[in-house]
Amino acid sequence: MNTQFGLANVWNQGDVVTKTVALLLLVMSLASWMVIVIKALDVMKYKRIAKAAEDFWHSEDLAAGLTKLGSDPSNPFRQLALAGREATLHHRNTKAHLHDTLDVSDWVTRTLRNAIDEFTSKLQSGMAILASVGSTAPFVGLFGTVWGIYHALLSIGAAGQATIDKVAGPIGESLIMTALGLAVAIPAVLGYNALVRGNKGVLQKLNRFAHDLHSYFVTGTRIAQATD
Numbered sequence: 445m446n447t448q449f450g451l452a453n454v455w456n457q458g459d460v461v462t463k464t465v466a467l468l469l470l471v472m473s474l475a476s477w478m479v480i481v482i483k484a485l486d487v488m489k490y491k492r493i494a495k496a497a498e499d500f501w502h503s504e505d506l507a508a509g510l511t512k513l514g515s516d517p518s519n520p521f522r523q524l525a526l527a528g529r530e531a532t533l534h535h536r537n538t539k540a541h542l543h544d545t546l547d548v549s550d551w552v553t554r555t556l557r558n559a560i561d562e563f564t565s566k567l568q569s570g571m572a573i574l575a576s577v578g579s580t581a582p583f584v585g586l587f588g589t590v591w592g593i594y595h596a597l598l599s600i601g602a603a604g605q606a607t608i609d610k611v612a613g614p615i616g617e618s619l620i621m622t623a624l625g626l627a628v629a630i631p632a633v634l635g636y637n638a639l640v641r642g643n644k645g646v647l648q649k650l651n652r653f654a655h656d657l658h659s660y661f662v663t664g665t666r667i668a669q670a671t672d
Contacts, residue, residue, distance in 0.1 A: 459595065465588035465621060469581065473628045476577045479570040480635035486567070487642035490520065494649040497521040501656070520563040521653055524556060528657045531555035549662045556654045563650065567643050571636065578633035585625015592618030 496512075500521070503509035506529060513522040531552045596615055 461591050462588060462595075462621070465584060465591070466624070468584060469588075469621075469624050469628050472577045472581055472584070473631075476574055476628070476632040476635065479573050480631070480639070483570055483639050484635075484642070487639065487646060490567075490646045491642075493519055493521060494646060494653075497649075497653060500525070500653075520559075520650055523563070524559050524650070524654050524657055527555050527559040528552055528654075528661045532661045549658070552658055552661050556658060560647075560650060560654060564647060567646065571639065574632045574636040574639070578629050578636055581629035581632065582622075582625045585621045585623070585628070588621030588625070589618050592621060 493516075499512045500509040503512055506525070510522065510525055513519055513525060516522065531554075532548065534551075593615060596618055
C-alpha cells in the first residue's frame, strides 16, 4: 500500500543533499556495526586465550609451556613468552660493556613492554571509527533535518497554504533524519563503551602475565600469588 509518509517518501521526495545525508548515515552505520562485530569477536577470542594461558604456569619447563599456548601467531600471551625468552637469550650473548648499562631486568621489561604496546595498538584499531560515528552522526542527521525543513517551508510558501495537514507531513519527514542520526550514533557509542571495557579486561590479564614472565626470566620463578 502506498503511503505519503515514511522513509520511502523521504527518499523519493528528497533532493541530492537529502539523499547524500541518508547514504552517509547508512555508510556510517554499516562501518560501526562491522567494527562492533569484528572487535567483539576478537575480545571474546582473547578472553578465551587468557583463560587458557593459566595452564602455562603448570608446565614442566618453558618449552612445554609454549606448547600449551599453542601455535597461533595472534596469541598475545605466546608472543609475550617468546619475546621474553628471546630477550633473555640476547642479553646473555651481549658484550660485557652492554651489561654495565642495561641489566637483564630492564632489558626484559623493555622487550615485554614493546610487545604489549604492539598488541594494544592492534586491539584498539577501529575504535576511532566508533568514536567518530558516535560523535558526528547526530549532527549529520540534524543537518538533514534542517535542510529538509528549509525545503518544506519553501514548498509551503510557494503553495501559499500553511494548514496543519500541509505542514505536518514535510516537517515530520524531515525529523526522520534526526531519528536516523540517533539510530546510527547510539549503537556506536554503546559498542565503543562495551569494547573499551572488554579491551581493558584483556590488557589487565596480559599485563599480569607479563609481570609473572618478567619475574620468571629474571629470577627463575613466578611471583607467588596472594591467597586469602
